Amino acid sequence: MNLLTQLRSLFEPALTGLAPDRAKVPDLLGAIKPAANADNGDYQANCAMALGKQLGQKPPEVAKALVAALPANDLLEPPTVAGPGFINLRLKPEFLARALQEIATDPKLGVSPAAKSKTFVIDLSGPNVAKPLHVGHLRSTIIGDALVRILRFLGHTVIGDNHLGDWGTQFGILLYGYKNHRDDAAFAADPVRELLRLYIFVRKQAALAEGEDEEGGADNPVMAACRAETSKLHANDPENVALWKSFMPACMEMLRPIYERLDVKIDHALGESFYNPMLAGVVADMLAKGIAVESKGAIVIPNAKGIVPQTPEEQKKEEPPAIIRKRDGAFTYTTTDLATIKYRAETWKPDAMLYVVGAPQALHFKTVFAQAKRWGVDGIEFQHVQFGSMLGADRKIFGTRKGGALELMELLNEAAALSLQKYEANTAERRSFGHKIYEAEASEKQEIAEVVGVGAVKYADLSQNRTTDYVFDLDKMTATVGNTAAYMQYAYARCRSIFREGGVDEGVFRTAPPAVTLPHAAERALALHLLRLPEAVEAAAADYAPHLITAYLWDLAKATSVFYEGCSVLKADTPELKASRLLLVDLVSRVIKQALELLGIRVVERM
Known part of the structure; x- marks a missing residue:
């Protein structure tokens, strides 16, 4: 139940009827987006400007024609045209209410399987196995794991392959x-x-x-x-x-x-040693097909222009060739990666291969993908899902201590320890103010600290646009306010506490959900955010961008906070309104838990 998809489907016949070039209709549909200002509506169709240019007509008039051409539906209030041709769209409250009841009984909360299921191979983590994992392996491991989870949730077949050194x-x-x-x-x-x-x-x-x-x-x-x-x-x-x-x-x-x-489970761990017996055959086959040539005793594949740069001047202005066998007979990472691609293509027959590897390897993978296609591995989407670096407070790559990289286990230990300290401090503060406090056993406190600490490190990383560098700050990561894992985990636990406090069994809300009423603006806003989960998941999958899910969670958490401020749940004015609000609360907890699970982050029932 992707709201954006439904709206675009509603507009498609109207645009097709007006557009002089039907091939441009998908681009016009892409101009239908969530409204930047909620005061103007829930969504906004900004396609009239581009269409007006195509037709040689004024955009406001085109916008009015589009509105008039929309088919009858139970989705939208009457659209309004504003400014230079913006079409403001507001969903009917009756539609929102019905949609909430529908997703309440859906284990996937309205997220539908992809229209076309694909097979993905995701190359992730890839540590050298003779030494402990350090922080440099974190991003590839957790970004890759999140993509595995997201794509599988959408019904794709995903093979995670840990290309071990x-x-x-x-x-x-x-x-x-x-x-x-x-x-x-x-x-x-x-x-x-x-x-x-x-x-x-x-x-x-x-x-x-x-x-x-x-x-x-x-x-x-x-x-x-x-x-x-x-x-x-x-x-x-x-x-x-x-x-x-x-x-x-x-x-x-x-x-x-x-x-x-x-909590990272990888399907295969085929290391460099697995491909070693294949490397001589890769070189021989490329030589036989005329793809590779001998150059100064080495075997190379010319660059995209068919050139093997020889002079210093050529080497400065031309992309390098791909060396697949050195002069001393040793093979290279390029040779291994080509053997890996061929094996993956023949064994798993994927539609796409994603390589979750740092940005500094961009030229290497550009070269490898180009050579694989020249070698005949075609019909596969190759993507270098690159990411930036984790930085320290000095803006240098984080992780060096006394000359060695900070071990990942040490980092997680520190995160869990700090989370426990903050848990104890917050509990003591609330107790001093006379709040009713749940007294957890020592083992439960340790479990909470572990879930929150590991979640903090993961969420802080995944909430960044993966292509950018970010500054590592463990204190901010474990904060209980702001766009952090702890805040999302607390939002979940608060939802569950409402059901415990009210002695309410959430089961009925998932099997026979009550009628939904949305008399308060905060209820309506929360309902809309709950229904936007499919948009966030599908966008994250399309761009291989887990941070789009964390951005969605942050918007949902803020809408939930406003809802709590304006709407009493257990003390609602009527039983019907109480049931409706409890349904909203249950859906918030389920959506948070599901979204965090897609990022490989757990929740706890009490915090």
């Missing part, structure tokens, strides 16, 4: 550390902890050898030894391959707790 230099670090610095007893007792210790120890040794440069230049003896172990692994050295296989279960175990805590 399980074949690179990080394993050379572990191999070197294991061979030279391991504690056998510690490894036997807890291989996860011992591998983590070895990884950190070797990186510190590399930093000391390089003068605090952990990456290690060509002359860094520690990193040179690690790279040598990596090369032996890639050359299928029996000892290193056997050790790699023995490390992998422990490395995967390092990831499990953080994914569980984030």
Whole structure:
């Protein structure tokens, strides 16, 4: 029950009858949007200006003609024309009342399946598995998970694939550390902890050898030894391959707790090692088809212009080619990504592949997608769903502490601890003012703190336009006011408390909803916001933009607050009005819970 879709369907025949070019009707329909000013109406049709230009007529006259051509309906009050041709649209209260009753019995709250179901492969998270997840992995993981949830909610088939880094230099670090610095007893007792210790120890040794440069230049003896172990692994050295296989279960175990805590479930975890046997075939096939060429001993795919830049001047002004085999015979990330695309296309036959990866990789994916199409992987939508960086208060990329990236588990621990502090402080303050306080057990307080803390980190990230950078501020994230997870979770808990206080069973409102009356302006505004959930979900799916759901939640929360201020629920004037308002409250709680669930955020019954 998408209100915007219904309105556009209502206008479509009128526009088709007037437009000289029917191909432009979809664009004209796109000019029907929610009203910027609620005083003017619920929606506004701004298509008369563009149509007037096409017809060579004055927009106000075109607007009047459009209104006259609208078919009879039970959706709208009589539309009004204002200014240079704006058509103001207000929904009938009777329609709103019926629509609320309909979504009350719908488990999906009015969100209909997509008109055409598609199959999506979403590449998300993608950490290097030989070390703990750090904050740099947060955005890919939770944005990707939100998109999986949103698209599935709309009825699409979605395959989440965690493209693990399980074949690179990080394993050379572990191999070197294991061979030279391991504690056998510690490894036997807890291989996860011992591998983590070895990884950190070797990186510190590399930093000391390089003068605090952990990456290690060509002359860094520690990193040179690690790279040598990596090369032996890639050359299928029996000892290193056997050790790699023995490390992998422990490395995967390092990831499990953080994914569980984030409530992120990924369908597949096919790492770089899975595609390694395919890479030589990728290069051979591209050479055979004339797509790739030899250049200075390397195998490359020319850029979009068919050029392999050679001179410094060409290299400055031309996009680079895609190197798929280096001069030393080593393959590249481009080779692996092409093998991955081919495998995904043949195995899952998707309509779209989404890569939830940071903005700095834009050129890489532009190149990979272009080469995949040249290779014959066609008929698939390729999207780099890029995102900006998380910044600290100094506007630098957040996460460095004493030279290492802040671990994600540490960040979530801090968020939960701060949430618990705020819970205790808020409870004490309310108790001091004589409010009736629910005395939670210690275990329940910990659960509330966990849900609120993890939710705070997720919501703060997902509420940003994913393409922009944002400043990380844990205190603001866990605030109980403003557009935060805690505020939305509190809004949900407040709804549930009304039913507990009134001793009301919400079940009847979901199976046999009462008649709805909307005598107060705040009731009507809240009803309209409740019915706009499908618009928010569909827009978030169309633009791969979870922040459109958080923006919707913020508008809903504000409308709910105004409703509480102006409308008594349990002490309503009549039983009928009380039942109607309880239905609104129940729908608010259900919509908040559902919208947060699409973002991978949980709720609690009491706060």
